Amino acid sequence: MKNLLHLLLLGVVMPVPVVQAQSAAKLAGAIASPNQRRPMQVVEAACGQCQLGLSGKSCDLAVRLNGKAYFVDGTHIDSHGDAHANDGFCQKIRQAQVQGEVLNxxxxxTYFRLLPEADKVP
Structure with a gap:
């Protein structure tokens, strides 16, 4: 009976980290692999509140497309380094290669890659 209880506890406790790891891998895969059939864009990326003039209560990643700023879904501001570092999104506007679309x-x-400072496109 004691062994059965241990097996049941392991069955309940062990899947939680596995599920979290799978979700993180799924999100990273969606952002890390560009779709060769969709157009790639180079955009300005920064904190929407600190650098791009958007309203909000915390620091959130945003991009500027065709002169208009949009908050980003599909990746997070902290997924691309420390937002408050000297070269972070809250301190300066950076460039990124992206794929995706504006919805709502x-x-x-669906793809987001922050470009190194040396790779800036004029």
């Missing part, structure tokens, strides 16, 4: 006044990213 938000940019839904």
């Amino acid at each position: 006044d938000r940019f839904v990213a």
